[in-house]
Amino acid sequence: MTFEQDKAVLEAQQARLLELPDGPLVEIHGDAARIHARRAIDRLIANEQAR
Amino acid sequence: MSERLKIVRGQKIDSEGTPMFVRNAWYIAAWSDEVAQVPLGRRILDEPVVLFRDSSGAIAALQDRCCHRGAPLSLGEVVPRGIQCGYHGLVFDSAGQCVLVPGGHKVPPGAQVRTYPVVERDAFVWIWMGKPEQADRSLLIDFPYHNDSRNWPHQHTMMHLRSGYLLVLDNLMDLSHLGYVHKGTVGGDATTHVEARMRTMRTPNGVRFERWMLDSVPPPTYVKAVGFKATWIDGRRLNSSPPTRCSNGTARLMRGQVRCAIGNTIALAKTVSHSGYSTASRLKPRTAAIISGHPQMATARMIPARLASYLTKSP
Numbered sequence: 031m032t033f034e035q036d037k038a039v040l041e042a043q044q045a046r047l048l049e050l051p052d053g054p055l056v057e058i059h060g061d062a063a064r065i066h067a068r069r070a071i072d073r074l075i076a077n078e079q080a081r
Numbered sequence: 082m083s084e085r086l087k088i089v090r091g092q093k094i095d096s097e098g099t100p101m102f103v104r105n106a107w108y109i110a111a112w113s114d115e116v117a118q119v120p121l122g123r124r125i126l127d128e129p130v131v132l133f134r135d136s137s138g139a140i141a142a143l144q145d146r147c148c149h150r151g152a153p154l155s156l157g158e159v160v161p162r163g164i165q166c167g168y169h170g171l172v173f174d175s176a177g178q179c180v181l182v183p184g185g186h187k188v189p190p191g192a193q194v195r196t197y198p199v200v201e202r203d204a205f206v207w208i209w210m211g212k213p214e215q216a217d218r219s220l221l222i223d224f225p226y227h228n229d230s231r232n233w234p235h236q237h238t239m240m241h242l243r244s245g246y247l248l249v250l251d252n253l254m255d256l257s258h259l260g261y262v263h264k265g266t267v268g269g270d271a272t273t274h275v276e277a278r279m280r281t282m283r284t285p286n287g288v289r290f291e292r293w294m295l296d297s298v299p300p301p302t303y304v305k306a307v308g309f310k311a312t313w314i315d316g317r318r319l320n321s322s323p324p325t326r327c328s329n330g331t332a333r334l335m336r337g338q339v340r341c342a343i344g345n346t347i348a349l350a351k352t353v354s355h356s357g358y359s360t361a362s363r364l365k366p367r368t369a370a371i372i373s374g375h376p377q378m379a380t381a382r383m384i385p386a387r388l389a390s391y392l393t394k395s396p
C-alpha cells in the first residue's frame with residue numbers, strides 16, 4: 031500500500047518531467063539530504079570515470 | 082543539455098544520453114528465493130545479466146549473451162555442468178567458461194562469457210557490476226533480521242517503477258513527503274513531518290540524515306498494526322551509503338524503553354533497498370525497487386545494543 035503510493039507519484043512525476051522538460055524547478059529547505067545524496071553519486075561516478 | 086536531461090530522466094546520463102551509474106558497489110540483484118535451477122534474466126545498471134543456481138546450489142551471474150551467436154542465455158536451461166544456451170546447446174559453467182559444444186566438437190579458444198561476482202547472504206543476492214578485482218565482501222551490509230523469521234517475520238517483493246532511479250532516491254532522502262503521499266498509511270500528520278528536526282551529515286561515500294519527531298501521534302498503519310495509542314517519539318534515520326542503496330529505520334520509545342514497530346515499510350533497521358536499476362530504454366527510465374517489510378513489533382531485547390543506545394539519545 032505504502033509503496034504503491036510512492037509508485038503512483040513517482041511515475042506521474044517522471045511522465046510529467048518528460049512531457050514538460052523545460053520549466054523551472056526550485057529547491058526548498060527539505061531538499062538538503064537529497065541534494066547531498068545526488069552530489070555523492072556525482073562524486074562517485076566522477077571518481078570512477080577518472081580512473 | 083546533459084544537466085537538464087539528467088533531471089528530466091531521473092537518472093544521470095553522459096553527453097550522448099547514455100545512463101551512468103556507480104559501478105563499483107554491491108547491488109541487490111534478486112531475492113535468494115527467486116534464483117533456482119532455472120535461468121533468471123535481469124537488467125542491472127542497463128546490462129543484461131542471467132542468474133542461476135548451479136548443481137552445487139551456488140549462484141552464478143553471467144552476461145546474458147551467448148558468445149556463439151549472441152542469443153540470451155536466459156532463454157536456455159540449467160544443466161548439471163552449468164547453463165545451456167537454448168539456441169545451439171553450448172554449455173557454460175559458473176565461471177563463464179564454455180565447457181561443451183554439442184556433437185563432441187572442440188571448444189574454441191576464447192569461448193567465454195563475462196561473469197559478475199555474486200554473494201548470497203541474508204536472503205539477498207548481491208552482485209558487483211564494476212571491476213571484479215575491486216569486489217570487496219567487507220563492503221556488504223549485514224541484514225541478519227532476514228535469518229530470524231520467528232522474531233522478525235517479513236515479507237518481501239520487488240516493484241517496478243516507470244521512473245529514473247534518482248527520483249526514487251530523492252523520494253527516500255526527503256521524508257517530508259510522508260505526511261502527504263502517505264497520509265493514510267505510514268505518514269500521518271503532515272505538519273509533524275514538515276517540522277521534524279533534521280540533521281544531515283556527509284559520509285565518505287554518501288550522506289546520512291536523521292529526523293526526529295518528538296511527542297508525535299503515530300501514523301495510521303502503525304496504529305493498526307500494533308495498536309499504539311500513546312504519544313510516541315519517532316526517530317527516523319536514513320542512510321545512503323553507498324548512495325545507490327538506502328535503508329530506512331523507524332523506532333519508537335515508550336516509557337523509556339525502546340520499542341520498535343513495524344510497518345509494511347519498516348521497523349528499526351528495516352531495509353528498503355532500491356537497487357538493480359533496470360533501465361528498459363534510454364528514453365524511458367525504469368527502476369526496480371527491492372522491498373522488505375516486517376509487519377512486526379519487536380521488544381528492546383531483540384534490538385542490537387548499539388542501535389538501541391543510539392535511539393535512546395533523542396535530541
